[in-house]
Amino acid sequence: MYQSHLPVTTLREEPADAEVPSHALMARAGFLQKLVSGVYVYGPMLWRVIRRIETIVREEHDRAGCVEMLMPALQPMELWVESGRWDRYVQDGILFHFRDRKGSEMCLGPTHEEVVTDYARRMIQSWRQLPVTVYQIQTKFRDEIRPRFGLMRGREFLMKDAYSFDADEEGMRESYSRMREVYKNVFHRCGLRFTIVHADSGSIGGSTSEEFMVDAVTGEDAIAVCEETGYSANVETARFRIPNPPPEVEERPMRREATPGAKSCEQLRELFPEVPLEQMVKTVLYHVTWPDREGLVAVLIRGDREVNEVKLANHLLALKVELADEDEIRRVTGAEPGFAGPIGLPEEVRVVADGSVQGVCGFLCGANVTDEHLLDVWFGRDLPEPEIADLGMVQEGDLTPDGKGVIRITRGIEVGHVFQLGTKYSDAMNAVYTSRNGHQRPLWMGCYGIGVSRIAAAAIEQNHDEHGMIWPLPIAPYAVHVVELKSGGKDPAEDLLASRIHDELEARGVDVLWDDRGNVSPGVKFKDADLIGIPLRIVVGRDAHEGKVEWSLRTDPRDKETIPWEEAVERAVAACREAGRLGAPRTPVPV
RNA sequence: CGGGGAGUACCUCAGUCUGGUAGAGGGGCGCCUUUGGGAGGCGCAGGUCGCAGGUUCGAAUCCUGUCUCCCCGACCA
Secondary structure, three states, X not given: OEHHHOOOOOOOOOOOOOOOHHHHHHHHOOOEEEEEOOEEEEOHHHHHHHHHHHHHHHHHHHHOOOEEOOOOOEEEHHHHHHHOOHHHHHHOOOOEEXXXXXXXXXXXXXXXXXXHHHHHHHHOOEHHHOOEEEEEEEEEEOOOOOOEXXXXXXXXXXXXXXXXEEOOHHHHHHHHXXXXXXXXXXXXXXXXXXXXXXXXXXXXXXXXXXXXXXXXXXXXXXXXXXXXXXXXXXXXXXXXXXOOOOOOOOOOOOEEEEOOOOOOHHHHHHHOOOOOHHHEEEEEEEEEEOOOOEEEEEEEEEOOOOEOHHHHHHHHOOOEEEEOXXXXXXXXXXXXXXXXXXXXXOOOOEEEEEHHHOOOOOEEEEEEEOOEEEEEEOEOOOEOOOEEEOOEOOOOOOEOOOOOOEOEEEEEEEEEEEEEEEOHHHHHOOOEEEXXXXXXXXXXXXXXXXXXXHXXXXXXXXXXXXXXXXXXXXXOOOOEEEEEOOOOOOOHHHHHHHHHHHHHHHHOOOOEEEEOOOOOOHHHHHHHXXXXXXXXXXXXXXXXXXXXXXXXXXXEEEEEEEEEHHHHHHHHHHHHHHHOOOOOOOOOOOO
């Protein structure tokens, strides 16, 4: 490939709206161009990266016996009503939907459980057809609340989604673990460092789910990990043990104290230095939306802990939980926000307690009166024992659920998510098969997603320096960058050698980008090469007349060797063979 | 949706407070010079100042409305 054929202008300055390295570098290098918020043009170089990723994804899925197909992005409302997800997706605003000319409601697919279940219920009739796993690589549409970080969270993005169908639960588990291995292979082959974590299954549904997180400080997700025990989970779902138990105290009668202006636990610590945070109980009021109604829920949690809203929503079987607004708080507590407590709340407010309050005795809490708190409050004496559930957010330093290790919080980019769906969709949409003994049985499903375009961004987040991107060889846009310093007829020896290397590499199945641009100074060529980050570099320069070139790796720019051009070609071929990206030999067509 | 900020050339931005000829740097084009780390000189092209109203002799600048984009929170591959 001749670099002079690329319609690309590189930028010296970062675009103003780029917040993370992957976005800034891709924009500067012309990989990417924003059309509107969360929607991007993929330039020629980025498209090559994506095709590399797709190739790896396809090879690994096909190897595991999955079958590729393609489903429509345009979908009818009826299927979504049938599965029961239309209202939730519309209410969350995540769905792009509209009416067609006949007035039928349609949407652009944010995911494909409905379509694939509809496909399966018609195609799969017999146990003899099971198990089967289908997949597709396709554009998805989600009207994200906040598109961000370039390719990391777009409103239109490329996703590989796969769906497994089994005769029973055990089969589903087997399919799931097979896909889990496929995912590990895919991400390893893409050259990514990642962590597999327990996850919440969210709006997709189902029981077990795990996420594949690329380790990166700019990741949007926080994850709880423990090196000693191997425990790892998204903080949304992480279970843990609290390391610091509440103090034991002797029983005293409940009393009421004036606490003017003290709305936070920190302020109360100053008023009552003898009461540690572990002996305070916070009452957090939530406005909860269920499928059929809305209401308020009070969550009791220890003073040093935070509520995990994902766990809360799951526990309450709610569509949505959000902090109650100030007027709601005043209405049910009769007090200003900051003084809510568990005693004396109206009947309509359901009270649930996080496990962290278990064993907390003689505690401090709000009095439901402005500027007053209660002290020496006992469960079972001053108020009923509450309904206990795991509603707490994990914190750095907590213990793993088995108590054997310490949890650390790190960050990751979610590039894959695997779910055991069970029969959620097959029940809702009546997708059944005839079993060996003639019964109608629901299909057991799993679903599996990979953010194909997001992988490209994640790879840069994980691999870049101050000069530019550093692509892992398996997914780099080109394997080799031939940087010719004086091109365009100014030095016939260089032109001849560079074109010879270019042709030879292509003939050997190595994809190569040749910087043949004339009238571009060497400094610019080096800067552009660093920015684009092609992993193997052959510089054709001052030693060209002796048939020698400079060989270097983008990962280690200082380590340069001057070697005969034939050896550089051999090294490139060997590296590509090892990385599994040797392609079909190409014979250049005269241009 | 709530809270904050910004829309001026392909990019990064000044100019807006205090109304009066549309600016810089980068990038692009031409010529000269230069050629192993974003070289230098001369010249050229490129803008309905987001959009619509209003105030005014006169609006990028003041007023009203509206759209878009970005950041902070709830979504997710």
